[in-house]
Amino acid sequence: MSAPFREIEVLLPPAVAYDEFARYEALLHAAGLQPGQADFVHLRKRSIDARGRSPQVRLRADIYQMPPPASLFGPWFRYPDVRQARRTVLIVGAGPAGLFAALRAIELGLKPIVLERGKDVRTRRRDLAALNKEHLVNPDSNYCFGEGGAGTYSDGKLYTRATKRGDVGRVLRCLVQHGATPDILVDAHPHIGTNKLPSVVAALRDSIREAGGEVRFDTRVDDLVLENHHLRGVVTATGETIEADAVILATGHSARDIYELLHRRGVLIEAKPFALGVRVEHEQELIDKAQYRLNDRGELPAASYSLVHQTQWQGKQRGVFSFCMCPGGFIVPAATAPGEVVVNGMSPSRRDSRFANSGIVAAVELEDMDVRQYGPLAGLRLQQEIEQRACQVAGNTQRAPAQRLGDFLKGKISAELLETSYQPGLVPVAMDDVLGAGLAERLRQGFQDFGRKIPGYATNAAQIVGVESRTSSPVRIPRDRDTLEHPEVRGLFPCGEGAGYAGGIVSAAMDGERCAEAALASLAVS
Numbered sequence: 180m181s182a183p184f185r186e187i188e189v190l191l192p193p194a195v196a197y198d199e200f201a202r203y204e205a206l207l208h209a210a211g212l213q214p215g216q217a218d219f220v221h222l223r224k225r226s227i228d229a230r231g232r233s234p235q236v237r238l239r240a241d242i243y244q245m246p247p248p249a250s251l252f253g254p255w256f257r258y259p260d261v262r263q264a265r266r267t268v269l270i271v272g273a274g275p276a277g278l279f280a281a282l283r284a285i286e287l288g289l290k291p292i293v294l295e296r297g298k299d300v301r302t303r304r305r306d307l308a309a310l311n312k313e314h315l316v317n318p319d320s321n322y323c324f325g326e327g328g329a330g331t332y333s334d335g336k337l338y339t340r341a342t343k344r345g346d347v348g349r350v351l352r353c354l355v356q357h358g359a360t361p362d363i364l365v366d367a368h369p370h371i372g373t374n375k376l377p378s379v380v381a382a383l384r385d386s387i388r389e390a391g392g393e394v395r396f397d398t399r400v401d402d403l404v405l406e407n408h409h410l411r412g413v414v415t416a417t418g419e420t421i422e423a424d425a426v427i428l429a430t431g432h433s434a435r436d437i438y439e440l441l442h443r444r445g446v447l448i449e450a451k452p453f454a455l456g457v458r459v460e461h462e463q464e465l466i467d468k469a470q471y472r473l474n475d476r477g478e479l480p481a482a483s484y485s486l487v488h489q490t491q492w493q494g495k496q497r498g499v500f501s502f503c504m505c506p507g508g509f510i511v512p513a514a515t516a517p518g519e520v521v522v523n524g525m526s527p528s529r530r531d532s533r534f535a536n537s538g539i540v541a542a543v544e545l546e547d548m549d550v551r552q553y554g555p556l557a558g559l560r561l562q563q564e565i566e567q568r569a570c571q572v573a574g575n576t577q578r579a580p581a582q583r584l585g586d587f588l589k590g591k592i593s594a595e596l597l598e599t600s601y602q603p604g605l606v607p608v609a610m611d612d613v614l615g616a617g618l619a620e621r622l623r624q625g626f627q628d629f630g631r632k633i634p635g636y637a638t639n640a641a642q643i644v645g646v647e648s649r650t651s652s653p654v655r656i657p658r659d660r661d662t663l664e665h666p667e668v669r670g671l672f673p674c675g676e677g678a679g680y681a682g683g684i685v686s687a688a689m690d691g692e693r694c695a696e697a698a699l700a701s702l703a704v705s
């Protein structure tokens with residue numbers, strides 16, 4: 180195998196780093212070579228260093244003086260034909276966890292049958308338009324439900340801290356093989372963008388079907404085939420019973436009916452801490468100026484931020500932090516049922532909208548929920564209550580309650596709101612009425628601190644929009660640490676974000692892969 184001739188790391192001005200030819204020359208120069216003296220320059224990592232007087236781009240590259248290894252270019256994955264496979268695995272949910280579980284199952288020789296309540300990516304788009312323009316929430320097809328799950332119409336940020344829970348590189352290479360830009364293999368904070376994600380998701384589905392796996396849309400699972408603590412299969416909304424050798428449950432954190440179903444059928448679930456708050460929106464230019472200290476960011480990507488502050492209220496400490504920051508993005512309506520308002524963020528691949536938005540949320544611990552009354556569904560009920568209040572306060576449509584940030588800090592309703600990227604529109608309210616005193620006070624403390632860290636951040640040049648409530652699952656579906664099987668129900672593999680084992684596209688995808696491996700292992704011993 181050909182090893183790199185030289186590995187180099189350089190800091191370059193953005194104008195050079197983002198120009199392919201200028202970058203190539205600069206990298207060769209740094210290696211002491213002339214153009215023509217290397218066969219191939221392979222960029223390995225790209226990150227922005229904004230600490231100095233003007234931001235620079237840090238590049239790591241390998242230089243080859245002979246043909247580089249084929250493994251650099253892919254294809255990295257081949258999917259065997261599983262039409263005649265002896266074993267089938269049912270996968271409920273076609274989000275990142277479900278799709279990657281299906282592909283891994285195929286690699287392992289199992290036939291996956293993926294059941295998805297929503298529609299394929301293309302048809303799903305019409306329901307998103309109806310949600311944005313006519314305020315119609317389809318409970319089976321929205322920003323959370325449908326092919327690709329909550330990850331499809333998102334920012335497509337692929338950064339994860341959960342690097343020990345799987346092979347991040349494997350997930351990224353699989354995405355590239357299915358059409359994502361190879362830049363995601365290089366960037367320190369990779370992202371795909373909402374305009375590019377649907378075709379990647381469709382290509383993942385095509386790979387599953389071409390190998391003989393099944394993917395069924397408009398197929399909501401409404402019941403379980405449970406026999407003596409063994410899950411044999413599921414029953415769909417049309418009454419069809421589908422059995423399989425194992426069931427991977429990857430229904431995401433918004434499938435409230437699934438949590439209710441598990442609880443009703445006596446399957447052990449647990450309340451889990453999560454986070455709740457608002458989305459804050461600024462002009463992207465304000466964030467760029469603060470982060471890069473430049474009037475014009477030039478070739479640099481839209482700047483982002485990551486903020487955290489410990490708050491105190493009534494003697495209890497809780498973290499307030501930024502979540503899913505979307506530079507150059509849009510705020511979107513992420514409700515999954517009529518009568519609730521939920522916001523989230525996304526951005527296109529170029530991140531070129533005028534606006535920067537981010538969730539700003541406070542940790543919600545078990546003692547902040549009414550576990551005594553609602554048991555394992557206590558966090559879910561709290562989420563629901565605040566989402567429904569957000570809807571009522573703003574007039575019972577998908578228009579969202581909002582307040583200018585300076586006004587929120589002073590406790591004053593905004594006379595006028597700012598322009599927004601949130602298409603259904605905003606209604607000025609006192610956000611304390613939506614959030615409740617404790618949560619509002621914690622967010623105020625957080626924003627005051629963030630205003631000290633980023634000049635201009637916590638002023639009336641920004642506004643907050645509510646509510647950011649679907650940060651992570653408020654319920655955990657327990658599973659054995661090693662076998663990943665539910666401790667009381669054989670054949671059930673709780674998977675991904677909805678089960679409480681992932682937070683984000685990449686970690687959900689890695690968990691899907693692990694569950695497919697675990698399902699195979701369980702079949703080998705049964």
Ligand code: FAD
Nearest residue numbers: 272274276296328329330333335336400431675676683684
């Ligand atoms: P999900 O993606 O939620 O998928 C679950 C699937 O199960 C859905 O398709 C749903 O329709 C289906 N389902 C539910 N119930 C049933 C049922 N009863 N029967 C059949 N099917 C069912 N994460 C990032 O890492 N980066 C980002 O930039 C990012 N941006 C986001 C932006 C938005 C607007 C949203 C909503 C989320 C974003 N996230 C982002 C979070 C990310 O999308 C999730 O963490 C991830 O999708 C979780 O994957 P999952 O497969 O576990 O669940």
